[in-house]
Amino acid sequence: MELLSEYGLFLAKIATVVIAIAAVAVLIVNLSQRKRQRGELRLTRLSEQYQEMQETMAVSLLDAxxxxxxxxxxxxxxxxxxKAAKAKARESHQGAGKPRAWVLDFKGSMDAHEVASLREEVTAVLAVAKPQDQVVVRLESPGGVVHxxxxxxxxxxxxxxxxxxxxxxxxxxxxxxxxxxxCVADKIVAAPFSIIGSIGVVAQIPNFNRFLKNREIDIELHTAGQYKRTLxxxxxxxxxxxxKFREDLNETHHLFKDFVKRMRPGLNVEEVATGEHWYGAQALEKGLVDKIGTSDDLxxxxxxxxxxxxxxxxxxxKLLDRFTGSAAESADRLLMRWLQRGQKPLL
Structure with missing residues (x-):
């Protein structure tokens, strides 16, 4: 029995040492990562990928x-x-070769957190883009929070x-x-059955006051400012x-319409700012888009x-996020999102 007790104590000491070493290692790696950039910019030669695809298909159809x-x-x-590329590099001619089309992807969620990457991508493009270049954004989003x-x-x-x-x-x-x-773009290209429009504002919030009253639970809400909380x-x-809540929604809708009108002055905003959406072909007739087609063809x-x-x-x-999955942080964010959703109109 004494032997088992000593053996258990020995294992506990070993486990403590291993955990302490692992904790120190995680801390060192985490600190070293803080010194690095908060992200990584990646460039892909899409022209080469498309050319390789075309060549692969063409060669596959040939005999041996x-x-x-x-x-x-x-x-x-x-x-x-x-050989030609080497000669061109030696000559160092500015602007030699084809102009570039910089391709960005934005797949937006409800809270539009993807804007953090978008701002870095736009900044990077602005740093090197030439006057003859252009930008293509492959966009997919049903909308979300206004800000x-x-x-x-x-x-x-x-x-x-x-x-x-x-x-x-x-x-x-x-x-x-x-x-x-x-609508900020100079040109919008939409697939025939893509969903376009929905120029409107919506907000909804459940209210549990009657439920709580039936169970004799009191809620106290204290604010400084008449409209600090409306609903x-x-x-x-x-x-x-x-x-007041409805007035705020209408004001947001008014700002939305004004923005669209400034970006696309030829569009009859009052006709399309009803909150309705249209498919690509219908959106073209309304003037919401400029051309029908897919991003691939473009x-x-x-x-x-x-x-x-x-x-x-x-x-x-962060390293700790990879290990824990940020479960607690995600739960807090979800709770706050539900609590604040009624105060945050959605576009």
Missing amino acids: HQQKLWHKAEKKKRKQEA GYGLAASQLQRLREKQIPLTVAVDKVAASGGYMMA TLLGENTDEGRQ LLELMKEYELVGVRFAQRK
């Missing part, structure tokens, strides 16, 4: 003898291209203000806040609060005159 001849000719061609999508639209406005041609391609949906972003989850809502067409370069800023996750 033809494939051998093709590979031989391709080897010679690439050798000549490499999030307002900031996202402002990031795209930075390109417009620098007079860099901007095209937004919508394959699935650009509604509400998503359309707020899209609440748990307290008793008033007609005055409801009226990029293939651009590839004839531009070098396509994909730009993506990948957020770096």
Whole structure:
């Protein structure tokens, strides 16, 4: 029995030492990561990817003898291209070669947290873009919180203000806040059955006051400022609060319409700012988009005159977040989102 007790104590000491070493190692790695960038910018040569795809398909249709001849000719061609590229690099001619089409992807969620990556991508493009370049944003979003999508639209406005041609391609949906972003573009290309529009504002909030009263639970809400809270989850809502809440929604809708009108002056905003959405072909008739087509066809067409370069800023996750999955933080965020949703109108 004494032997087992000593053995258990020995194992406990070993476990303590191992845990302490692991904790120190995690702390050191975490501190070292803090010194690094908060993310990583990744560029993808989309033109090369499309060309490789086309070549693969073309070669696959040839017989064995033809494939051998093709590979031989391709080897010679690439050798000549490499030699020409070296000569061009030595000459250091500014602006030599094809202009570039910078391709960004934005797949927006309700809280539009993806804007953190978008702002980095736009900043990176602005740092190197030439006057003959342009930007394509492949956009997919059903909308969300006003301040999030307002900031996202402002990031795209930075390109417009620098007079860099901007095209937004919508394959699935650009509604509400998503359309707020899209309308900043010089040209909007939408797939035939993509969902476009929904220029409106919505907010809803459950109220549990009667439920709590039936169980004799009192809720106290103290505010400084008459309209610090208009509608609440748990307290008793008033007609005055409801009226103020509706006024705020209407004001937000008015700002939304004014923004769309400034970005697309030829659009009859009053006709389309009803909160309705339309499919791509219908949206073209309404003037909400400029052309029907998919992002794939758009990029293939651009590839004839531009070098396509994909730009993506990948957020770096903290080491502790990778281990824990940020469960507690996610739970807190979800709770706060529900509590605040009634105070945050959605585009």
